[in-house]
Amino acid sequence: MIPELGHFALILALCLALIQASLPLLGAWRGRAGWMAVARPAAVGQFVFVALSYAALTYAFVANDFSVLYVAHNSNSELPLVYRVSAVWGSHEGSLLLWMLVLAGWTLAVAAFSRSLNPYFAARVLAVMGLISIGFLAFVLFTSNPFERLVPGALEGRDLNPLLQDPGMAVHPPMLYMGYVGFSVAFAFAIAALMGGRLDGAWARWSRPWTTVAWAFLTFGITLGSWWAYNELGWGGWWFWDPVENASFMPWLVGTALVHSLAVSEKRDGFKSWTVLLAIFAFSLSLLGTFLVRSGVLNSVHAFATDPARGLFILGFLAVVIGGSLGLYAWRAPRVRSTGHFALVSRESALLFNNALLVVAAASILLGTLYPLFLDALGLGKISVGPPYFDAVFVPLMLVLLVLLGFGPMARWKQDRVGRIWHGLRGAAVVAVAALILAAVFYASEHLVLVASLALAVWITATTLLGLWRRLRTPAAGRIRRPPRAFVGMTLAHLGVAVFTVGVAVSGAFSTERDVRLAPGEHYPMGPYTFTFQGVDSVQGPNYTASRGMVEVQRDGAPVSVLYAEKRIYPVRGAAMTEAAVDAGVFRDLYVALGEPLGGGSWSLRLYHKPFMRWIWFGGLMMMFGGLLAASDRRYRTVQVRQPEGALAQEAGRVHV
């Protein structure tokens, strides 16, 4: 009964979405305040029904209702409760419902915090979000109903994919979706602004915190995904350039460009049509990412479903969203005039190059991700491009971006002089060059990227701290000025980039990775560390059995840690899973994963020493917190969009013309 209620609630949500998408839009067109006012209650109602539906599916999982097909495929009565709750988004249907819940949540937030917005604009924004809802609800209801019954019901479920039975993976999709779907707000703002023909500073100021929060969530989601892959996939990498990862990374890159271009739109009234275009791209790539991962186009750990009806719907939906918004852009954008002019040497120029680099990087990843799919679809052969391609393109682009990152925040808006910027950055440049020489002396030529990365990390840190110091210092000596949160957030995020860079460069250059064959009692030396294999015993988990290998680690004879690496067998799916054991530290990770039994008690083992691994994820977290801090700046909260007298009537009149 409860699954049917959930299904019914979803249908009601679709009805409300239809109302939310149509009436306010007509109202904004015809100047009917009453029709526009429908948007908010419709958004609230839609959220309530989607949440009810989501709760119904969660209930089915918690109560082990294996008469629901989706539950029977993705759960098991032996599955621990926390994974039964997270199993809701463990596969295609449920993850789309989660997507829908997040969208309804963002819509609710927009409805709640848009009261001081121009009512025409707010109505259009909510209507656009309603349109997106319609697409997703229709997709769920017509092609991917998670409430479909299994008759007769199964006695036992097929269990959740063991790869997903991990805390990192339990939290990763919701965070990622918060980011993906959050870009729908930026998208809706852009589309609404295009419809109304008004892209002013207020529009940019309104979009900015929403975009930044979405970006922060996406950053967190990707960071979590990387950490999960490191722990769970059993070969100790943190990024594989897998299409699944690229799918989330492309919107991140474009979103990062958007966050920066919005700054110009807000402060200088510039880059406006470009910003709109980025908002459209960021959301389109989010949709593409969701569908790439969830439609089964890719043969990868995330993609479980294959169904032509879904594929056609997805292609149609993407075509409508991308085609429709670009069409609107082509029609409306020529009217948008940026008033802010800027000189060649200015912060605007720096941000322009930032945007160019990020977008080119995203495009090169898009090429590497989609081109093989296209060839395959056209029957022209099966190819793939591996990590070397992505590294070869991405790393040089980012190194240039890191150089730029030092200058950008120091440059003045509109017009600056090279001499002045240089004067301000001399100190930082000296430190960075000293770091470069030092790194080059120590690590010589065999680690060119490492040397460049370390010097650049120092460069970014020095310039960022210099900028902070300037802000703190007041003309009156001895007093400290409190900088705005937006500035602190930017500082934190940029320092995060430096930390991340150090982590990537050092762990990349100095990791020691050995696959070895060890019998119990044998040991393997690695630098100052000695790994001693103490044999394997067997462990019984709630829904798996595991062989657990014990490895003692000593450093110069003193015990450091005992690592228990597991090889789990999940009998329901007949799946084997490697559960790596990690001794994490600020400056190094010790990583042990169990391979296979080789007879006579011997096992193959992966033994890794990976310096500075934590810095990669810590840098990601710093970027996320920086984003959240920046979005909480007071200027976004106290913003009052002042309307000149009669502006509303004027707007209504203008649209008629």
Place this chain on the structure above:
Amino acid sequence: MTRRQRRMALVGVLVLGVGAAVALALSAFEENLLYFISPSEVVAGDAPADRAFRLGGMVEEGSVQRESQGLRVHFVLTDYAQRVPVAYDGILPDLFREGQGIVAKGHLDAEGVFVASEVLAKHDETYMPPEVADALKKAEGKAPAPQP
């Protein structure tokens, strides 16, 4: 500089930069392109001799042999029409087993042994890499149709 000149300079720098990036991307793409080759194609001599490629097929039953020292393992990949011997140094993935469809990345040595640098076997036990399914179909479809 006039405003027009400034703008042209900016556009020029951007075009140069983007052009360089595109050239970089395309050459890296060309260099790192990996073709997928089936065992039949390898035996027919269609595999590139001087660059790495991806080989996919079923791990032949009873073909997996480990050396008594070290981690080297030998097995045979087949599309049920032709067989290619494979050597690999390292730890096989969790889902590697005989009768399973896998994809390996590597190159052919002088003796016609495929030396793998990476072995991929993803997904669950009923899964078949699409490339492998395709290769099997081409090789006269003696294998039962795989269920994705």
